Amino acid sequence: MKIFNLSFLLALLVGCVSPATYQEPIIRFQQASTVVIEAARIDYGSANKLERDAFIDQQVTKQSKIILDDLRNEKLRVLDGDQLAVRMATLDALAKHGELLLALSSNDAPARAKDAANSLDDAILKLNSSLGNAPPSDKIKSNAGGFATIAAEVTKLALEAKIVDALNKAIFASDNQVKDLIRLLKEDMSVLYERQRAKLSNERVAATDTFNIELESQKPSMEKLKNAATKIKVTEDSWEKLPLLLGAGPGIDAMQRAHLELVRYAKSKKEPQDLNDLNSAIDNFVSSVRIIADAIKSIH
């Protein structure tokens, strides 16, 4: 009997991956998620500024009055402050959920999961608070609310050290809520991209107009023409780069893929190949995010 027990324990140890092995993907997932959240924060944050600037440019072209009431008009905003807060809280909770999922899958889950559960718990509190202020018509509201409910159950189970139940619930949440939430966030990013494209397209026309107006004047100034030409070049450069200025979009795509791999791993037998696949998915996540991080640096 003792020999059987020993063999069983040895088999378990051979099959298991050391806790340290899990630490790295958790940290890298966490770091990459932070960059995505920061990129999304910039995209969301600049969305309203972009609309305001486009309106001002439009008034200049039309030679129309600019009135402060118009600048603070809700119609000039893509998202209000409450909608913005829900999105940031959702992204934060999604990242924390991924970290908990990974912690629950590790060998020393009870110890490791406690910190991750507390962290997710904080994120859910913030999410619930922001959901209370979001307008009912906001399409992300019901999905985020559903996610917050299940995630709260996961943290409770994790803190009670009911690891298997917590893991199952976390997988359930991922399969049912996380997928939809990430899809909605990606849709947001597509919409913001389209608004950016429309604004830049208008700037292209304004830039060529300035040049052509000067050219057709009675006495074209070479200096003004050169300045206008420089502006055309700058605008065209931005236009050429537009497909690269997708902001957090590709990062959210990568986050979605990494999340799917986390779930697949959580469901797996945790064999070395499973961990390799997970590491590879997180590598891709980190690589995609590195590009975004560079873009953020250049913005700042």
Add this chain to the structure above:
Amino acid sequence: MSNLTSLTSIELIRLIGNVIVEIDVLRSNFSREDNNRKKLDNFRDQLDTIQRKLARSVIDENTGEYKKLTEKLKKNNEELNQTINEVEKVAETLEKLVKFIGAVEEIAKLMP
């Protein structure tokens, strides 16, 4: 070749964006005082305003009316694409834009 499927709201926003870009290219051929330019500027503003409204609103993509209207919009868009790249066909394009914007406005009415 017409593809008679309706559009998701994201596809709708993107399609409007494509037309805005095409209008911008076309209107840059004319001086600001030109009548064609003024009409194109006006159409552009209308589409820009509707696109912004769509960006911040929720529209039910599952109603029969929405599906029917976006199918119609796709047809209008196909017709528009036949001339919008040709400056000499601007009169024809302006007529098609009236139809296109009319269809977009009908969809916009479905927003809450």
